[in-house]
Amino acid sequence: MKSHRVIILLLITIIFLTTFPANSQNYAVSLQTATEFRSHPFTEIWRGEKKDTMFQSCVLGYAKNVTIFTPNGFSEYAGEKYPVIVTFDRNGVDLTNFLLHSVDILEMAGQTPRSIVVSIESGGEPGDRTKEARWSIDGKEANGERYDRFVFDEPMPHIIDKYRGGKNQVIVYGHSWFGYHTAMILKNHMPDLLGVISASPCCLKDERIDEIVQAVKECGPLKYKFFLRIASGRDIGDDLEVYRKLKGRIGMLRLPENFDYKSTWYSAAMHMEVPVLQFIQLMYEIYADWACLAFTYSDPYNNPTFDDDQLYDSLQKMPDEIYWIHIPISDRHLDWRVEYHRYIKDERVTLECRLATWKFMVSRFGETPELYFNIASYYDNLGQSDSSEYYIRKCRSFDLDDDLKGRIKELEKEVG
Numbered sequence: 001m002k003s004h005r006v007i008i009l010l011l012i013t014i015i016f017l018t019t020f021p022a023n024s025q026n027y028a029v030s031l032q033t034a035t036e037f038r039s040h041p042f043t044e045i046w047r048g049e050k051k052d053t054m055f056q057s058c059v060l061g062y063a064k065n066v067t068i069f070t071p072n073g074f075s076e077y078a079g080e081k082y083p084v085i086v087t088f089d090r091n092g093v094d095l096t097n098f099l100l101h102s103v104d105i106l107e108m109a110g111q112t113p114r115s116i117v118v119s120i121e122s123g124g125e126p127g128d129r130t131k132e133a134r135w136s137i138d139g140k141e142a143n144g145e146r147y148d149r150f151v152f153d154e155p156m157p158h159i160i161d162k163y164r165g166g167k168n169q170v171i172v173y174g175h176s177w178f179g180y181h182t183a184m185i186l187k188n189h190m191p192d193l194l195g196v197i198s199a200s201p202c203c204l205k206d207e208r209i210d211e212i213v214q215a216v217k218e219c220g221p222l223k224y225k226f227f228l229r230i231a232s233g234r235d236i237g238d239d240l241e242v243y244r245k246l247k248g249r250i251g252m253l254r255l256p257e258n259f260d261y262k263s264t265w266y267s268a269a270m271h272m273e274v275p276v277l278q279f280i281q282l283m284y285e286i287y288a289d290w291a292c293l294a295f296t297y298s299d300p301y302n303n304p305t306f307d308d309d310q311l312y313d314s315l316q317k318m319p320d321e322i323y324w325i326h327i328p329i330s331d332r333h334l335d336w337r338v339e340y341h342r343y344i345k346d347e348r349v350t351l352e353c354r355l356a357t358w359k360f361m362v363s364r365f366g367e368t369p370e371l372y373f374n375i376a377s378y379y380d381n382l383g384q385s386d387s388s389e390y391y392i393r394k395c396r397s398f399d400l401d402d403d404l405k406g407r408i409k410e411l412e413k414e415v416g
Contacts, residue, residue, distance in 0.1 A: 045097050045100050045101040045104065046069055046100045046101070046104055047071075047072040047104055047108070048069060048070045048071040048072045048073075048074055048104075049069070049070050049074065050067055050068065050069045050070075051067065051068045051069075051070070052065070052066075052067050053065075053066055053067070053068065054066075055150075055154055055155055057150050057154055058154070059146050059149045059150040059153060059154060060143065060146055060147065060150050064120060064121060064150070064155075065090065065120075065121035066090075066118065066119070066120050066121070066155055067090060067118075067119045068116065068117075068118055068159060068163065069100060069116065069117040069118075069119065070082075070116055070163060071104075071107060071114035071115055071116065072104075072107075072108075072114070073114060073331075074114065074116075074163075075164070076365070076366075077328070077365060080114075080164065080328060081164055081165065081166035081169065081325070081326065082113070082114055082115055082116045082163065082164055082165055082166060082169070083112075083113060083114075083115040083116070083165075083166055083169040083170075083171065083194065083327075084115070084116045084117075084118060084156070084159060084160070084165040084166065084169060084170045084171070085099075085103060085115055085116070085117045085118065085170075085171045085172075085173065086118045086120070086151065086156075086170065086171070086172045086173065087099055087117065087118065087119050087120070087173045087174075088119075088120050088122050088173075088174050088175075088178040088181070088182075089120075089121075089122045089129075089174075089175065089178060090119040090120055090121040090122070091121050091122060091123070095175070095272070095275060095276070096119055098275075098276055098279075099117070099119075099173070099275075099279055100117060100119075102279055102280040102283065103115055103117055103283065106280065106283055106284065106287075108332075110291065110294060110295070110298075110330065110332045110333055110336065111283075111284060111287065111291050112283055112284075112286075112287045112290075112291070113287065113290070113327050113328070113330060114330065116159065116163055116165055118155065118156075118159060120151070120155070122178065129177060130177055131143050132144070132147045132181075133147070133177035133178050133180060133181040134177070134180075134181075134203070135181075135184055135208065144181055144184065147181070148181075148184070148185055148188060148189075152188075152189060156170070166325055167192070168192065168193075168194060168224070168324065168325050169194050169323075169325055169327075170192070170193050170194055171193070171194050171195040171196075171197070171227075171283075171286065172185060172189075172193060172195070172196050172197070173197040173199070173275075173279060174197070174198060174199065174201075175199040175200060175274070175275045176199070176200050176201075176202055176239075176271065177202060177203065179198045179199045179200050179201035179202065180198075180201040180202055180203055180204050180208075180242075182196055182197065182198045182201070183196070183198040183201050183204065183212055183230070183246070184208065184211075184212065186212050186215045186216065186228070187211055187212065187215045190215060190216070190219050190226065191219060191222070191226075193226065194224075194225070194226065194227065194286065194323070194325075195226070195227035195228070195229070195282065195286050196227070196228050196229070197229050197278065197279060197282050198228075198229070198230045198231070198246075199231055199232075199274045199275040199278050199279070200231070200232050200233065200235055200239045200243075200271055200274045200275070201230065201232075201239070201242050201243065201246070202239045202242060203242070204242045204245075204246070206245070209242070209245050209246055209249060210249075212246065212250075213246075213249045213250055213253065216228070216250055216253060216255070216256075216259070216261075217253055219256055219259070220256060221256055221257050221258070222256055222257060222258040222259060223258070223324045224258060224322070224323050224324030224325065225258045225260055225286075225289075225322060225323055225324075226258060226259055226260065227260045227261075227282065227285065227286050228250075228259070228260070228261045228262075229261075229262055229263075229264070229278065229282045229285075230243060230246050230247065230250075230263045230264075231243070231263065231264040231265070231266065231274050231277070231278040232265055232266070232274060233265070233266040233267070233268070233269030233270055233271070233273060233274045233277075234266075234267055234268060234269065234270065235269075235270065235271050235274070239271065240265075243263070243265065246263070247263040247265075250263070251263070260285075262285075264277075264278065264281075266278075287327075289319070289322050289323075290319045290322070290323070290327050293315045293316075293318050293319060293329070294315075294329045294330070294333045295333070296315060297311060297312060297315050297329055297333055297334075297337060298333045298334075298336040298337045298340060299337075299340055300337055300340055300341045300343070300344060300353055301340070301343050301344065309360055309363070312329065312360065312364075315329065316328065316329055331361065331365050334357055334360070334361050334364075334365075337357050338354050338357050338358065338374075341353050341354050341357075348382075351378050351381055351382055352382075354374075354378055355375060355378050355379070355382075358371050358374050358375050358378075359375065362375075367394070368398075369395045369398040369400055369404060370404070372391045372392075372394045372395040372398075373391075373392075373395050373404060373407065373408065373411070375391045376388045376389075376390075376391035376392045376395060376411060376415075377411060379391065380411060380414055380415050385415050388411070388415045389415055392408060392411065392412060392415070395408060396408065
């Protein structure tokens with residue numbers, strides 16, 4: 001019986017050894033195809049530029065590290081004013097990166113206009129952060145009033161002047177101790193701001209909460225929208241108690257016209273998650289009216305007109321009435337208008353509408369070889385060779401890269 005078992009085992013071993021190399025090779029090939037290594041396509045979190053600077057503060061009596069992030073395409077269009085988003089706690093790198101990435105993604109999607117982000121480092125020595133955030137009612141070791149003057153009297157005028165920041169387009173964000181500090185600036189700056197975001201404000205005494213509520217009550221009718229957002233979670237310390245008091249007392253007010261207020265409790269969120277959940281939602285809400293108008297322009301199905309200039313100007317006036325400031329529909333929305341013309345079934349209408357939009361972009365944003373090439377290509381599709389040749393010549397007047405040179409040569413063959 002044992003000899004039979006030995007023979008069977010030997011046969012199995014021989015079969016395995018003679019077949020395994022070929023099978024293993026095929027198996028390896030199939031695995032290689034299915035599990036090809038791919039590195040992560042890491043991208044920068046901010047597509048624009050940044051400027052690190054040290055502000056020697058006369059108000060504080062010491063210097064503060066401040067970083068100014070300018071958006072992609074900054075200063076391309078003359079006269080454009082940029083919203084300014086002020087954030088504290090620059091030294092909290094992970095959260096600062098999240099805020100930057102959120103602003104960049106929203107702008108890239110056309111949901112918000114191009115914005116400048118100002119990130120201010122808090123503290124310095126241990127304990128300095130709370131000194132800068134707290135106000136005088138909290139005791140001797142409190143620089144809140146001076147810190148508030150520093151922000152609005154020193155960096156902000158510089159940014160508004162040098163970086164073309166919109167004076168009435170300032171949004172201030174703060175978390176935790178600076179959620180408290182940010183809520184307090186309502187007392188001094190509310191009519192001059194576009195929005196205030198207070199995430200998990202802590203340590204607010206009843207007297208200070210009363211001052212905030214009184215500032216809201218007395219601000220009077222507003223010419224343009226003002227946004228106030230307060231949020232907390234299942235949090236530490238007295239955060240939830242402060243949130244409930246602010247929510248309850250402001251909620252009882254008859255809010256002024258154009259005062260857009262919302263409070264949010266994230267029931268399962270801890271202290272550091274609240275700003276992540278709150279910030280991007282408020283940025284969406286602030287610019288929702290503007291984005292709706294921009295997308296109305298972008299959608300040629302509802303507006304298949306050749307007169308882009310008239311349509312653009314009619315929609316562009318509306319944000320001025322909503323926000324009382326000029327927020328331009330960006331070139332991104334015009335690009336989408338060109339793209340979305342593919343939904344128009346009449347091919348000739350699609351061609352002529354795209355031509356109209358590209359010509360309008362040239363008149364509004366300036367000449368580029370890419371725009372001229374697009375116009376020349378579509379004139380060729382319409383069978384208008386003279387017009388196509390005219391725009392090819394305009395395209396060739398630029399310093400062109402090899403790719404565009406090659407495409408122009410191909411187009412010239414078709415036109416010729």
